[in-house]
Amino acid sequence: MGDYRIKKPDVFSLPLCLDCGQAFRWEKRENAFCGVAFGKFLKIEETDSELIFYGTEKEDFDKIWKPYFDLDVNYSEIIGAYDEENLVKAVTEYRGIRILRQEPWEALCSFIISQNNNIPRIKGIISRLCENFGDAVDGGFTFPDAERLADLTPDDLAPLRAGFRAKYIIDAAQKVAEQTVNFKKIDENPIEFGREELIKVKGVGAKVAECTLLYGFHKLSAFPIDVWVKRIIAEMYPNGLPACIKGTEGIAQQYLFHYRRNLDK
DNA sequence: ACCCAGGGTAACT
DNA sequence: AGTTACCATGGG
Numbered sequence: 001m002g003d004y005r006i007k008k009p010d011v012f013s014l015p016l017c018l019d020c021g022q023a024f025r026w027e028k029r030e031n032a033f034c035g036v037a038f039g040k041f042l043k044i045e046e047t048d049s050e051l052i053f054y055g056t057e058k059e060d061f062d063k064i065w066k067p068y069f070d071l072d073v074n075y076s077e078i079i080g081a082y083d084e085e086n087l088v089k090a091v092t093e094y095r096g097i098r099i100l101r102q103e104p105w106e107a108l109c110s111f112i113i114s115q116n117n118n119i120p121r122i123k124g125i126i127s128r129l130c131e132n133f134g135d136a137v138d139g140g141f142t143f144p145d146a147e148r149l150a151d152l153t154p155d156d157l158a159p160l161r162a163g164f165r166a167k168y169i170i171d172a173a174q175k176v177a178e179q180t181v182n183f184k185k186i187d188e189n190p191i192e193f194g195r196e197e198l199i200k201v202k203g204v205g206a207k208v209a210e211c212t213l214l215y216g217f218h219k220l221s222a223f224p225i226d227v228w229v230k231r232i233i234a235e236m237y238p239n240g241l242p243a244c245i246k247g248t249e250g251i252a253q254q255y256l257f258h259y260r261r262n263l264d265k
Numbered sequence: 266a267c268c269c270a271g272g273g274t275a276a277c278t
Numbered sequence: 279a280g281t282t283a284c285c286a287t288g289g290g
Binding site for chain 2: 116164211
């Protein structure tokens with residue numbers, strides 16, 4: 001198989017996209033990142049001017065990786081319109097973050113696991129979930145689909161050491177598999193529908209729902225409020241969010257999250 | 266030993 | 279309607 005190369009977009013950084021807390025399954029190996037999404041393993045590397053998709057044919061690039069890295073969206077235009085002081089700092093310092101289009105089920109499941117948890121341990125639990133219940137592919141494991149997990153019990157998930165979240169994962173798997181939570185409708189409808197639909201799952205509240213809508217359904221107006229964003233709002237925007245993020249709140253959120261989280265390091 | 270982590274639930278006022 | 283203890287686990 002050949003490699004697929006494209007000119008690097010104006011706003012693109014692999015470490016920022018893949019290690020900013022929106023995806024938990026990419027691993028840095030030397031200058032490249034390796035991971036599995038949509039059932040396919042990818043090794044990807046960036047140079048100053050190019051993106052190199054190793055072992056990738058045009059078909060998989062068009063079908064999987066182009067949408068995954070959101071390459072049809074003009075981020076330069078979007079973040080260029082942010083005219084508020086703190087946002088300008090965030091998008092200048094961390095220029096390169098993009099919102100990945102992840103699989104909806106993986107996003108839902110991952111952010112259920114994320115609750116009251118830290119990123120290294122989230123990654124560990126998800127990794128064990130895939131190793132134990134996903135399918136082996138060349139280079140790693142797929143993310144187990146909802147149908148695969150729907151018949152399990154929380155005890156079956158003991159090897160994950162997910163704690164109290166195990167029962168939430170099972171409930172989500174069951175409701176997604178039987179379409180009590182209907183992904184197709186969430187995809188087709190405005191964000192408000194998805195908000196109501198997703199919180200039917202036990203263990204899914206407003207924040208996990210927003211993350212799922214943003215990273216799994218690419219609803220760019222989703223605005224997840226976690227402990228860091230709470231701090232941002234309290235410290236920077238006590239009187240409301242700036243108007244310039246209207247319609248792309250989720251992109252602004254990701255820049256602000258990363259900006260604020262790195263202040264304390 | 267104590268605190269916190271990309272929260273949510275249930276049981277309280 | 280708005281607080282608060284509790285939830286499993288692991289790292290600092």
